[in-house]
Amino acid sequence: MHHNQIRGWTLLSPALIFLLALGIFPLVYAIWLSFHSLNLLDPSRGTRAVGFENFSTILFKTPLIGISFPESLQITLIILVGSLCLELAIGLILAILVSRTSASVLLRMFRSSLMVPMLIAPAIVGMMFRFLFEPSFGLIDFVLGLVGVAPIYWISDPNVVLYAVILVGVWEWLPFSFLVFLAGIHAIPPEQFEAAAVDGAGFFEQIRYITLPWLRNLAGILILIRGVDLIRNFDVIFTLTYGGPGRSSASLGFSAYLTSFKFFEVGQGTAYAVLILILINILVLIFARYLVPAREETYGG
Amino acid sequence: MEADVLGRRAAVGVPGVRKRRVAFWRRLLTVFAYVIVLFLFGIYILPLLWIVLTSIKPQELIIVHPSEALAFVPTLDHYVRLVTEWHFLTPLLNSFIVSGATTVLNLILGVLASFALVRYRLRGGDFVSLWILSQRFMPAVAILLPLYIFYNTFGLIDTYLGMVLVNTVATLPFSIWMLRGFFQDLPKELYDQAEVDGCDDIGILRHVILPIGRAAMGVTAVFAFLFSFNELMIPLVISRTSTETVPVAFSGFKMQFQTDWGAAAAATVVTVLPLFIVVALLQENIIRGLSMGAVKE
Incomplete structure (x- = not known):
């Protein structure tokens, strides 16, 4: 037994050492830096400990990049809540519709074109949609124009830009929630629906009392995976809007990047990163349990 | 019943x-x-x-x-310009080198670690598994600034080695978690039979896991490659001109007054079309991979 322990840890150690050295050590250093003031563009300023000053600057004042943490957080949360609600709701409705009808045969032909967008680099998707969103020559306003909608300035109108970001995210990730829910519905034993039908349960009651409870775990997994990605959201913002117009779509990830790697204001940049990390940890603490026990159950197959 | x-x-x-x-x-x-x-x-x-x-x-x-x-x-025209004016082959080659090496490193470290987690009832093994899972959710922005400072000191900025190391930190937790799930799915009798046949643990790894887990490793490798290939912030910070990757090149199609949409579209076609092949190869494993192994179709 003891022998096995040593052997096991030996096999595990290369990966662990790697992750500790290049993941945890920099993280600890980042936390240390967040309590200091230094700027890589201005080494003469030196490094000095400033306590919580970086945090109070980004939380309560207007930092260098021109948008405070709460404002950036609000932008991120709008995108997060908007995207998640749309993805979960539409994905669920689609999955129920398709699983209840013969449209699933039709779907099988299109499956691969639904899966490809999820694998495209978000940076490329962002670039692609910047082209499609163009008011004068883009495809989207052209198609909307066919049904009589006046041109929408998706990227240049600060009141619309967040909808554009949400739409792009939903376009890329709707198939994910849809196909996950579909797999979940297929894993429900058909006897449950049959028994419910015998008891006189209609379409909506069957969904309410059988389908939805079965899918709760999967919804938790989707919220976890997409939620974390949306809090870190950077790639699409970078290529689609570059945080603009002005700073009206500067998500947390984008603001942290700008502070760190355009202004090289190390203390404030790492303070941003620490706060993002705390937010992600809250989400992981709440929803990770859906990912872990789910391993022991099987969905489909 | x-x-x-x-x-x-x-x-x-x-x-x-x-x-x-x-x-x-x-x-x-x-x-x-x-x-x-x-x-x-x-x-x-x-x-x-x-x-x-x-x-x-x-x-x-x-x-x-x-x-x-x-x-x-x-x-x-645009495809020609993409190569002659934008020199798109350089970032494309860089992406393949960096993601390829990242994938290899992922597999070596990942197979050893996940085998250890599945094979031995390690004291603290469950904790390590969960910790590795939590690393998957770490934002790159949290470690990039310190790494940028180290890299400047050690001359790793704009090097393949530097790029591969960060990309591996970002993808390894996923790979270990996926491989662990796949190895757990292998029937326990396989291990027992190999033991009866006189295999030691390294023998089991070589003669049982490597041949039978080939599909699992293939799926994990494709995902590790794609995640690394698609990453934007890491190469934006760590690479300069000589190791620039595809997503960074994309953000460069913006010219002073007007974006070169023709070249951008051509580059999109070149990078997106191969994904249809990836989808055809992976099929039902795509949802499993994207859901961290939780949803098996």
Whole structure:
């Protein structure tokens, strides 16, 4: 037994050492830096400990990049809540519709074109949609124009830009929630629906009392995976809007990047990163349990 | 079990009127579902098709109203410019080198670690597994600034080694977690049989896991490659001109006054088309991979 322990840890150690050295050590250093003031563009300023000053600057004042943490957080949360609600709701409705009808045969032909967008680099998707969103020559306003909608300035109108970001995210990730829910519905034993039908349960009651409870775990997994990605959201913002117009779509990830790697204001940049990390940890603490026990159950197959 | 059989028998005996009404609604629902699926298909295929069209349009037709640009003589101009003016082959090659090496490193470290986690009842093994899982959710921005400072000190900025190391930190937790799930799915008898046959643990790894887990490692490798390939912030910070990758090159198509949409479209086609092959190869493993192994179709 003891022998096995040593052997096991030996096999595990290369990966662990790697992750500790290049993941945890920099993280600890980042936390240390967040309590200091230094700027890589201005080494003469030196490094000095400033306590919580970086945090109070980004939380309560207007930092260098021109948008405070709460404002950036609000932008991120709008995108997060908007995207998640749309993805979960539409994905669920689609999955129920398709699983209840013969449209699933039709779907099988299109499956691969639904899966490809999820694998495209978000940076490329962002670039692609910047082209499609163009008011004068883009495809989207052209198609909307066919049904009589006046041109929408998706990227240049600060009141619309967040909808554009949400739409792009939903376009890329709707198939994910849809196909996950579909797999979940297929894993429900058909006897449950049959028994419910015998008891006189209609379409909506069957969904309410059988389908939805079965899918709760999967919804938790989707919220976890997409939620974390949306809090870190950077790639699409970078290529689609570059945080603009002005700073009206500067998500947390984008603001942290700008502070760190355009202004090289190390203390404030790492303070941003620490706060993002705390937010992600809250989400992981709440929803990770859906990912872990789910391993022991099987969905489909 | 008895209830199921009874249930099925009883279901046959539903009165005829209700049956007809149900059939009507069912048909309506089916028509609706077909329309929705076709609509969905349009939403996903039209933008991609439009990009393909744009990539073969003459330059002067790209930024005109779409209704005036439907008939044109196709041209490969943008693909030529992509190579000659934008030197797109360099970032493409860089991406393959960095992601390829990252994938190899992922597999070596990942197979050893996940085998250890599945094979031995390690004290603290569950904790380590969860910790590795939590690392998957770490934001790159949290470690990039310190790494940038170290890299400057050790001369790793704009080197393949530097790029591969960070990309591996970002993808390894995923790989270990996926491989662990796959190895757990292997029947336990395989391990027992190998032990009876006199294999030691390294023997089991070599003669059982490596041949039988080949598909699992293939799937994990493809995902590690894609995650590394698609990463934007890491190369934006760590690479300069000589190790620039594809996503960074994309953000560079913006010129001073106008984006070079023709070249951007051509580059999109070049990078997106191979993904259809990836989808064809991975099929049901795509959802499993994207859901961290939680959803098996």
